[in-house]
Amino acid sequence: MPAATTQSERPAAAPVRRGWRERWLAFRNGTVASPAFQRWAAGFPLTRGIARRNTRALFDLCAGFVYAQVLFACVRLDLFRLLQPGPLAPEVIARRLDLPPERALTLLKAAASLDLLTRLPDGRFGLADLGAAMIGNPSIAAMVEHHSMLYADLADPVALLRDKPDRTRLSAYWPYAGGGAEVAADSVAAYSGLMAASQAMIAGDVLDALLLSDRACLMDIGGGEGVFLFEAARRHPHLTLKLLDLPPVAERARARFESAGFGSRVTCHGGSFREGILPNGADAISLVRVVHDHDDSVVEPLLRAVHAALPPGGLVAIAEPMAGTSGAEPIGDAYFGFYLMAMGSGRPRTAAELSAMLLEAGFTDIRERPTRRPLLAKLITAKRT
Numbered sequence: 610m611p612a613a614t615t616q617s618e619r620p621a622a623a624p625v626r627r628g629w630r631e632r633w634l635a636f637r638n639g640t641v642a643s644p645a646f647q648r649w650a651a652g653f654p655l656t657r658g659i660a661r662r663n664t665r666a667l668f669d670l671c672a673g674f675v676y677a678q679v680l681f682a683c684v685r686l687d688l689f690r691l692l693q694p695g696p697l698a699p700e701v702i703a704r705r706l707d708l709p710p711e712r713a714l715t716l717l718k719a720a721a722s723l724d725l726l727t728r729l730p731d732g733r734f735g736l737a738d739l740g741a742a743m744i745g746n747p748s749i750a751a752m753v754e755h756h757s758m759l760y761a762d763l764a765d766p767v768a769l770l771r772d773k774p775d776r777t778r779l780s781a782y783w784p785y786a787g788g789g790a791e792v793a794a795d796s797v798a799a800y801s802g803l804m805a806a807s808q809a810m811i812a813g814d815v816l817d818a819l820l821l822s823d824r825a826c827l828m829d830i831g832g833g834e835g836v837f838l839f840e841a842a843r844r845h846p847h848l849t850l851k852l853l854d855l856p857p858v859a860e861r862a863r864a865r866f867e868s869a870g871f872g873s874r875v876t877c878h879g880g881s882f883r884e885g886i887l888p889n890g891a892d893a894i895s896l897v898r899v900v901h902d903h904d905d906s907v908v909e910p911l912l913r914a915v916h917a918a919l920p921p922g923g924l925v926a927i928a929e930p931m932a933g934t935s936g937a938e939p940i941g942d943a944y945f946g947f948y949l950m951a952m953g954s955g956r957p958r959t960a961a962e963l964s965a966m967l968l969e970a971g972f973t974d975i976r977e978r979p980t981r982r983p984l985l986a987k988l989i990t991a992k993r994t
């Protein structure tokens with residue numbers, strides 16, 4: 610044990626040498642924090658634009674919850690579908706939504722300010738780009754509804770950061786987040802439906818970027834109700850398919866494939882990938898929106914098991930939203946970072962982190978493949994040599 614030292618005996622701390630970048634940051638932050646500078650910058654022609662953009666960005670951060678609740682109200686009231694046939698006058702909308710006219714107008718104006726609706730010169734309201742996009746993607750509405758649980762879990766974000774609560778609304782919603790092998794059939798229906806609805810958007814983007822024409826059998830691990838495999842089957846009629854998911858989810862997938870007449874082309878395996886052994890026979894394995902749900906202690910053995918299940922030359926594909934995606938940084942680090950923390954399992958990873966994990970598991974030829982909408986899913990492939 611080292612002898613205790615007194616204050617006077619301690620060697621003087623070496624002066625911290627700050628690089629130019631740190632000194633510049635300190636100077637800039639000190640300047641920007643000054644109310645006098647802010648006032649000046651908001652008026653000076655060369656800085657006015659930056660000052661306004663920063664003020665707006667900070668206000669948007671403060672108001673984000675309110676914007677989300679405006680969207681939530683539109684979804685709950687089914688406002689976008691009401692306006693799908695064409696614009697309506699505010700009084701008509703108020704009657705149809707059973708809202709007092711002045712409250713309906715507050716909602717309509719709020720939605721118009723957020724580019725969900727547009728106000729025509731005659732005073733009627735119709736769909737704007739974002740509202741129309743909501744019609745085309747019903748899974749976004751399902752996600753908006755689902756967010757009421759996330760917001761409840763985030764009501765005290767500091768408490769969430771300090772202690773890992775035993776149970777949150779999201780950990781109950783995603784029963785596998787707790788790591789238990791047993792999940793009841795009735796506990797998977799809600800999340801499997803939500804995933805199946807949103808998978809339609811992802812599958813097309815991922816399969817556009819994933820070369821499967823030289824593969825014979827694709828296994829989708831954590832494949833949910835099979836929506837990704839349905840699309841793979843449609844595009845690649847020569848492929849046989851396997852799906853692995855927890856038993857009640859695999860059963861839902863099996864029922865879907867059976868009613869679609871897939872016969873022996875697809876096999877659904879009910880089991881847990883945490884057991885370390887995966888079904889053999891596939892020369893391509895996909896993990897779509899699966900890896901980010903799990904801690905490193907689960908993902909590392911999972912990737913080793915994927916490696917072991919593939920033949921030489923076998924292909925693995927990881928597709929999910931990734932941290933550090935250019936232009937979508939808050940989606941990875943802020944949204945998924947806090948979502949997964951509330952769920953109690955997993956973390957958003959960068960493409961570089963996933964690539965390092967693949968390398969560690971024994972894979973080679975690790976490549977990032979560009980996808981159409983990287984903020985929804987990026988794709989990394991690798992091979993077993």
Ligand SMILES: C[S@@+](CC[C@H](N)C(=O)[O-])C[C@H]1O[C@@H](n2cnc3c(N)ncnc32)[C@H](O)[C@@H]1O
Pocket residue numbers: 785804805807808830831832833834837853854855858880881882883896897898899902
């Ligand atoms: C976020 S969902 C993604 C589903 C699907 N891949 C998609 O993108 O729509 C994660 C899936 O992994 C499955 N899963 C979670 N833990 C698992 C485990 N230990 N073994 C097998 N599947 C598991 C879940 O049941 C769920 O279907």
